[in-house]
Amino acid sequence: xxNLDKYNSLGAALREALDRWPNETxxxxxxxxxxxxxxxxSDFKEMALPLxxxxxxxxxxxxxxxxIIMSNQSKWLISAYAIFHGGGVLVPLDYKLTAAxxxxxxxxxxxxxxxxxxxxxxxIVQSPEFREYSVHTVLVTxxxxxxxxxxxxxxxxxxxxxxxxxVPRQRHDVACIVYSxxxxxxxxxxxxxxxxxxxxxxxxxxxxxxxxxxxxxxILPTNHAIDFMVGFxxxxxxxxxxxxxRTLRPEFVRDAFVRYxxxxxxxxxxxxxxxxxxxxxxxEAVSKPKRFLLGRSIAVNKFFTGWRPDVRLSRVLLxxxxxxxxxxxxxxxxGGAFMEPSTLQFFYDLGVPVxxxxxxxxxxxxxxLNDLKPFRADTVGKPLPGVELRVLNPDAEGIGExxxxxxxVMSHYLDDPELTAETIVDGWLLTGDLGRFDSTxxxxxFGRKKNMIVTEGGKNIYPEDIETVFDGLPVKExxxxxxxxxxxxxTLGHEMLIxxxxxxxxxxxxxxxxxxxxxxxxxxxxxxxxxFKRVGGSVVWEKDFPRTAAMKIKRVVLAEEIRKTLSRxxxxxx
Amino acid sequence: xxxxxxxxxxxxxLAAAQFKVPREKLxxxxxxxxxxxxxxxxALDLLTRLEHHFNVExxxxxxxxxxxxxxxxxxxxxxx
Numbered sequence: 142x143x144n145l146d147k148y149n150s151l152g153a154a155l156r157e158a159l160d161r162w163p164n165e166t167x168x169x170x171x172x173x174x175x176x177x178x179x180x181x182x183s184d185f186k187e188m189a190l191p192l193x194x195x196x197x198x199x200x201x202x203x204x205x206x207x208x209i210i211m212s213n214q215s216k217w218l219i220s221a222y223a224i225f226h227g228g229g230v231l232v233p234l235d236y237k238l239t240a241a242x243x244x245x246x247x248x249x250x251x252x253x254x255x256x257x258x259x260x261x262x263x264x265i266v267q268s269p270e271f272r273e274y275s276v277h278t279v280l281v282t283x284x285x286x287x288x289x290x291x292x293x294x295x296x297x298x299x300x301x302x303x304x305x306x307x308v309p310r311q312r313h314d315v316a317c318i319v320y321s322x323x324x325x326x327x328x329x330x331x332x333x334x335x336x337x338x339x340x341x342x343x344x345x346x347x348x349x350x351x352x353x354x355x356x357x358x359x360i361l362p363t364n365h366a367i368d369f370m371v372g373f374x375x376x377x378x379x380x381x382x383x384x385x386x387r388t389l390r391p392e393f394v395r396d397a398f399v400r401y402x403x404x405x406x407x408x409x410x411x412x413x414x415x416x417x418x419x420x421x422x423x424x425e426a427v428s429k430p431k432r433f434l435l436g437r438s439i440a441v442n443k444f445f446t447g448w449r450p451d452v453r454l455s456r457v458l459l460x461x462x463x464x465x466x467x468x469x470x471x472x473x474x475x476g477g478a479f480m481e482p483s484t485l486q487f488f489y490d491l492g493v494p495v496x497x498x499x500x501x502x503x504x505x506x507x508x509x510l511n512d513l514k515p516f517r518a519d520t521v522g523k524p525l526p527g528v529e530l531r532v533l534n535p536d537a538e539g540i541g542e543x544x545x546x547x548x549x550v551m552s553h554y555l556d557d558p559e560l561t562a563e564t565i566v567d568g569w570l571l572t573g574d575l576g577r578f579d580s581t582x583x584x585x586x587f588g589r590k591k592n593m594i595v596t597e598g599g600k601n602i603y604p605e606d607i608e609t610v611f612d613g614l615p616v617k618e619x620x621x622x623x624x625x626x627x628x629x630x631x632t633l634g635h636e637m638l639i640x641x642x643x644x645x646x647x648x649x650x651x652x653x654x655x656x657x658x659x660x661x662x663x664x665x666x667x668x669x670x671x672x673f674k675r676v677g678g679s680v681v682w683e684k685d686f687p688r689t690a691a692m693k694i695k696r697v698v699l700a701e702e703i704r705k706t707l708s709r710x711x712x713x714x715x
Numbered sequence: 716x717x718x719x720x721x722x723x724x725x726x727x728x729l730a731a732a733q734f735k736v737p738r739e740k741l742x743x744x745x746x747x748x749x750x751x752x753x754x755x756x757x758a759l760d761l762l763t764r765l766e767h768h769f770n771v772e773x774x775x776x777x778x779x780x781x782x783x784x785x786x787x788x789x790x791x792x793x794x795x
Contacts, residue, residue, distance in 0.1 A: 212776075237779065260776055388775050390759045415756045598755065664746075672748045672755065672782050 142351065142379040145343045150310035150335040152225035154378050159186040159222075162380035165353045168215045169401060172387040178215050182380070185219060191300030193223040196254065198301055199278045203228030203308045206318065207254035208247055208276075209364070210234045210261050213385045216282050216296060217363045218373055220256040228308025229254075231317045232330075233364035236261060237671065240268035249328045250318050250555070253277045256296065259284040266291045312336035318555055319366060321502040322593070322603045330555030337505040340548040342374050344525040348512055349405065349472060349496065351379035356469070358384050358397055358406040361599065366506040367407050371474060391415050395465070402469040409599035410480050413473070413495065417484050420465070420491075435459075442492050449514045455492020462491045472496050476507060478595045479586075479633035482518035489516050497521055499586060503570055504528075505549035509584045520583035525549075530584065531569065532577055539577040540587050540631070544569040575631075586633055592626040592696060594636035596673045604638060607674050610666050611640065615659065618643045618686050620694050621676060627700045628709045637677035639712055641703065643686060664715060678712040722795070723788035726765060730784070733764055743785040771795060 143161070148154040163183035170178035180188070201207065207224045209231065211217045224231050232250045234243060236258070243265055247255060255276045257265070262281045265271060279293035310316075316335045320328055351357070359372035376383050384401045386393060394412070397403065408416075424435065438458045445454055452471055456463045463470070473488070476498035485495045498510035499521035508530065511522035524530045528547040535541035550570045553561040564571055573591030576584050593603045604621035611619055624637045640663065667675045682703060687695040723743055731738040734751045741750060748758065758778060765787075766773050771794045781787050 239780070260774075388759075389756065390763055390775070391756055392760075392763065411754050411756060415754075668746060668782060671780060672746075 142346060145339045145378060148339065149312050150225070150314065151316050151338055151374060152222070152228070152307070152310060154339065155222050155225060155374075156307060158182065158377045158380065159189075162353055165380050166382045167377065167380075168218065168383055168385065169356075170215045170385045170387065171393075171397060171400075173390070173393050174396060174400075177387070180215060185222070189219045189222045189226065190305055191302065192219065192296075193226040193305035194301040194303055195299045196223060196227050196229075196278075197305050199254070201227055201229060201254055201278070203310075204230065204315075205253045206230045206232050206250055207256065208232040208234050208250060208252040210236050210243055210255065210257045211282065211363075212236050212258065212387065213359050213361075213363050213368070213372075214282075214387060215385060216256070218377075218383070220280070220296075221373070224254070225316070226305060226307055228310055230315050233317065233319060233369060235320075235362060235364050237362070239671075240264040241270045244268060244270045244274060246320055246328060246330075247276055248273065250320075250330060255279045256282070257293075258282050259288065262290070262293060310335055312339070313552075315552070317369075319364075319502050322601055322606055327557070327560070327605065328555070329557070329560065331502045331551045332553050332555050333505055333551050337549050337551060338370070338374060340527055341370060341505045341507065341525075342378060344527050344549070345370065345507060345510070346375055346379060347526060348510060349474075351376050351381035351405075353380035355379070355381040355404040356384055356401050357381060358386070358394075358401070358403040360386060360389065360394060360412060361407050361409065365599065366500070366502045367474070367476060370506045371405070371407050391419065395419065398467040398470065399465070400467075402467040404469050404471050405474065406470070407474040407476075408495075409597065410475065410478050410484070411597040411599075413475060413480065413484055413488075414597070417487055420462070421487075423465075439490050443490050446489075446492065447515065450489075450492070450494045450516065452492060452494075459492050462493070466493060472513070474498065474510075476500055476510070476521070478597060478599045479636075481634065485516075485518040489518070499574075499584060501572060501574075503551050503564065504545050504547075504572070505551060508543075508545050508549075508572075511583075517583055520579065520585050522584065523582050524584070530578075533571075535577065540575055541577070542590050543572045543574050543576045543584070543586075545572060546570065587631045588625055588629055588633060589623070592623050592700070594623045594625070594638060595633075596636070598673055600673050602638065602674050607638070607670055607676070610669050611663070614642075614662060614666065615645070616642050617645045618694075620686065620696065620699070622696070622700060622703075624678070624709065624712065627703050637712075638675070640676045640679040641682050641699070642679055643682050643684070660715070667715060676715065678714045680707060680711050680713065682707075718795075719788060719792050722769075722792045723784060725768065726784055726788050726791070729764055729768055730761060733761060741784070743788075744783050746782050747784055747787070748782055765791060769795060 159182045167182045167185050168180040207229050232252050259281050280296040280299050281290050281293045282296040312335050317333045318330045320330050322329050357376050361368040442455050442458045473495045488495045494513050496511045498507050500507035508528050509522040509524050531544045532541040533544050546569045575588045576586045608621050619642050624639050687698045727741045777790045
């Protein structure tokens with residue numbers, strides 16, 4: 142691997158990697174069972190430099206911002222490198238957002254360049270908000286021949302001959318602006334520096350090293366902090382290979398493990414549970430004698446891997462299981478959302494360790510990670526080297542808000558000094574998550590102080606971001622809360638957003654029961670949201686909402702009043 | 716129009732069979748995540764089943780933002 146202390150920027154480190162391992166494969170892109178692309182580091186360079194040169198000609202200057210809206214694929218990484226090469230700032234956007242949300246974040250980030258997949262570009266230009274669009278240069282990938290690109294360029298043709306100028310950046314310069322939320326009106330653009338990423342990468346690969354020949358399966362969206370780090374920067378600075386799948390269909394994900402002999406993968410709980418379901422079904426289908434033998438093998442494996450994993454031994458003892466994962470898998474990473482300990486234990490007992498971690502975009506990806514020595518299903522691991530954590534104002538059980546400091550913590554929120562001052566206090570990032578350390582220094586999480594949920598798909602959903610969908614609802618007033626924010630559960634998982642309704646005077650007779658018409662209206666509006674953003678229930682509140690002089694809802698006060706008056710049982714499921 | 720209806724009917728039958736839900740419980744405007752009790756990966760499994768049945772290729776993004784059977788049917792019908 143490269144010695145990252147020697148480099149001042151992601152661009153400089155990646156540039157060195159492309160020259161260090163010219164003949165190693167760096168990218169494989171597969172669509173279902175067909176391999177579409179296979180690139181060496183040298184091929185990658187040959188594709189990226191003409192793009193960087195063309196960006197230069199398009200007046201993309203050092204410090205300018207360029208957004209990428211694409212699903213996982215080789216062009217994502219090639220474009221990102223071309224942007225870094227020219228000293229640009231990358232703005233990775235979630236491709237699952239709506240076109241209106243994309244336009245909002247493009248405007249907020251002041252992106253000068255946009256690299257976007259054709260079907261997403263089509264949605265953007267058809268959006269009513271497209272009028273306010275101001276990106277200078279748009280590059281569209283995979284557009285069909287003859288397609289109307291509405292002023293955009295075809296990515297595949299956007300290249301110029303000649304060597305582009307490599308623009309060096311300093312460690313404190315901005316590398317990326319990553320949105321952790323805020324499509325509802327107050328975008329939270331986390332400004333992350335080159336130092337944030339280089340230090341994070343150094344810490345992660347010290348625990349889970351990559352090397353030429355290692356293959357990382359990229360399933361999480363590359364705009365996601367984890368995949369950007371573990372599915373791009375980490376493998377590249379070590380000469381390893383990233384495998385992109387253009388589909389998330391479980392059958393092809395399972396197939397990719399075998400076909401590409403995957404070494405590492407990062408997963409959200411939803412995917413891990415899907416793998417667990419499939420595996421359990423297979424294990425239950427085997428004959429009784431075989432199941433007995435398998436049970437014995439699992440018991441032996443558990444005995445010998447109690448203190449630390451031994452993948453070589455596990456591969457021998459549980460050959461068939463490991464064969465289903467390609468036979469080379471060393472670990473799966475998960476983090477960002479609550480993972481059932483029983484699922485983690487299930488995989489560990491089969492000799493497939495799942496390294497559970499914890500982090501947030503504001504902290505440059507990961508704060509803690511299980512080192513598996515020993516494996517602990519009930520914790521999110523210990524702080525990474527260079528990360529310092531504190532539990533603020535612990536209660537009698539030692540549980541309090543987790544605060545973090547270190548070189549990976551973001552610089553600030555873009556254009557929002559007030560929010561930055563609330564979030565980073567005296568150099569400590571207030572995470573809004575509740576946790577405590579156990580006697581061995583492992584962090585255990587117990588819920589959130591902040592009003593938000595994290596879905597099984599790893600998405601952070603803030604109530605403020607979705608409230609506008611319910612604008613005009615025929616009630617006196619409404620607002621949305623995370624149920625666990627009102628009624629702290631001291632646990633994570635099974636999180637739900639609820640709609641709190643203050644009915645009009647004439648509607649009050651309905652008390653806890655919602656009228657059918659109102660319920661249908663709520664259901665209809667809920668459907669306008671992507672499935673992972675929907676509210677799960679509602680509660681009727683019989684007093685006016687407390688408001689500030691500026692008429693903003695006092696959410697903390699309201700949540701407390703509801704908590705004192707109603708129990709969670711008052712929630713009517715939608 | 717008749718084709719749309721037929722496609723929708725076939726989708727409802729296949730979804731009911733795949734996720735073992737009584738057919739009569741499913742209607743065209745149902746939120747299939749909720750009615751079938753499935754997550755987005757299981758919805759992709761359904762998409763695979765539909766591809767085989769209708770003999771069309773449906774990219775994952777055809778399911779993006781879709782959560783009711785009627786819209787799903789119109790997306791499939793457009794590719795038939």
